[in-house]
Amino acid sequence: MPWTRRRIRPRRAAALASVTALTLAVSTSAGTERLVPGTTTAGPTAVARSDTHGACQISGGPAVQMSEGLPTPGGYSRSTGTVRALTLMIDFSDAPGSGSARSRFHEFFPQTQDWFRTSSYGRLDYRPEAPIPDWLRMPKSFRAYGIERGAPFDPGYRRLVQDIVAAADPKVDFREYDFLNVLVTPNAGPSALDTVLSVTFAGNTDAPVADGVPVANASFVYSRQDDGSGSFPQTGYRVLPHENGHVFGLPDLYTQNGGGAVGHWDIMSEDWGANNDLLGWHKWKLGWLDAAQVHCVTAPGTSEYTLTPLARSGPGTKLLFVPLGGRTGYAVELRTREGNDEAVCRPGVLVYRVDADVDTGRGPVRVYDARRNSGGCTRSPNVHAELSDAPFTAGEEFRDPARDIRVRVLGADGDGDYRVGVTRG
Template sequence: MQPSRRIRPRRAAALASVTALTLAVSTSAGTGRLAAGTSTAVGAGPISPEHSSVLGPCMISGRPTIQMSEGVPTPVGYVRSTGTVRALTVMVDFPDAPGKGSALDRYGEFFPQTQDWFRTSSYGRLDYRPETPIPRWLRMPKSFQEYGIERGAPFDPGYRRLVQDIVVAADPRVDFRAYDFLNVLVTPNAGPSALDTVLSVTFAGNTEAPVADGVSVTNASFVYSRQDDGSGTYHRTGYRVLPHENGHVFGLPDLYTAEGGGAVGHWDIMSEDWGANNDLLGWHKWKLGWLDRTQVRCASAPGRSEYTLTPLARAGGRKLVVIPLDGRSGYAVELRTREGNDESVCRPGILVYRVDADVDTGMGPVKVQDSREDSGGCTRSPNVQAELSDAPLTPGEEFRDAKRGVRVSVLGADLDGTYRIRVERG
């Protein structure tokens, strides 16, 4: 499957060729391969969202060739996203880039923050447990330069050698059967600064990965250097690259495109993992099994219906209304407020976005509908896509898709923080 990649505008021309190549390339190494669809550990595998026959029309799906489709349920090969998951976490350095300071200091850049982020976002449904059986730098046998890693694509022979060397170096101290996925925290002084090239990458759903202790290292996230935006918030927000990368091991696609975060803005960590904290979209929470069937409504029938939505950040209550357009796409409606992981929300309200399960990761599978186009937004947070920051609808406002005969109206906001909406379909 396609890895996570940061795409800078000057790299846009290469995006299409990279996407095409990834489908045909494996990263096989080690002593053998597992059959397609085999999990990385006992009990691992994607979770199917709770649904009923009423929700069936809203469970859109993409073609089999789509990479990291937004369809539900998530296909096999990824890590389950509810219950207890164990993340083998190793800190890696190289002869030409020895780790500076303690390896556990590097670990401390990401934990317990990543655990806390997933606990909050999942309403406690995901028990994320990072484990570090090797609490020191794991030295690679070759220099970083010898591996020749640039963008971290799986068809890069140097990257395949690196993954295999990590498995060989860790195997005497690690029982890979005990873990659901792998985190590799590379020493930040390896390779170029993140100001120049962001190398952080995830291999997800790859059934031809290296094998250790009889299990395939199918899902693995690699984190390299992270840029400090100069705002003084790095100690609070620098960890967020890891929840983004781990989102891929659970089957979530990149929502940024070659042009950056303009499709979704800061409304999902799979769009922007830099700047202030943010959460996942309600669609992703349903896809991951963090919302049950009572919290999702499917507005598939013609006519008018009204719903009360509770803030997405709060546990309990109705969170998501889905308006299917066809078997591949639909609109999703949710209430976003400044609480929980959503510290950067500057205009609370009803967020409407279109989900297309037939669009590849990094190509724009989700598009937020901006209620105030060309406004410049309302955020003052550094490194947050400003234009979409005031996208939500407030009481008295509406979203309309005349071509599809869809209208979403915000009827009012109640004192308990809930919002009332009306959905109309022709």
């Protein structure tokens, strides 16, 4: 049964002292298998493009299970328009629901709705629905399922998914929903500070069938992401947008070394701590950017562009992409402290490399740091500090001498837009 992530958090004392948690890359990530065509009406959203964008639609090889490539393959949920998220709150005989099921629901909503509305510029109308308002009791104890570290290949996890479907099916028409959220009572299993069990099944051909449709895209959230800093009411919900990113086809950006490849610049990298947005590449991949907002830089020589802040809705160039062949390229975007990007402490032009041939959890994206070894500019809890000052500002440039590519920040105007020159040798 394909899955997206397995993360191990250090013990509580260590977690409070060092927010970068140890993460384990796995060999079996979400999207390992695909749905059989015709088995579902959901599917990835078409990427907005023109004839000039072809060279920028990079793709990964057949061995890549969940790729940054464009377009997203079939089997995942669509990410534009109205999507309905069936949300079930479950408990167990040895872990009875902690508080009311509706209270558990409200740990994540309406915050998750608002997050997606803001990030998508209103293009994703996310509608969580809880037709069963009470705890849905599982027929076995939590201990009996033997779930550890979100490892769904375990036969116990298969039984849990099947039991959820069997328990909910008499009261739910699964055909009415695009994907499933399972909010487990937080007293089942260890604290998130010890072990993160949250996991997502995406594009899963091995999913049980309910009402004639496979439950192929499902996110599970277990304990509360609360580090004791007092920020839980504002930040505890963010594990769910991360997990839901997988049902839309986005890979994990953290690696074995934690969030050091991307830092806090994308919720698929770090979903603890202060709010953050998605990278512009992901917004294009999800169908949230128009073709006119993305420029594919293929011509030799120097071209100049005016970037508008990625978080700001409305027209304007949001993303530049410099392809380096059919698998990889450099992305360029403007990040400022607005919208979901409340953790930005140094606004500027973010440059990163996207590699469609690198799998989820193994570093498919790498952010380039304009101030290496500076220690960063943030002291916010649970934010990767070193990359917090990664953006380039006026007069600074990114260089790739081997490929004779330069990205130079020429200046900013009074509206907060930045002028950028991109040179290809």
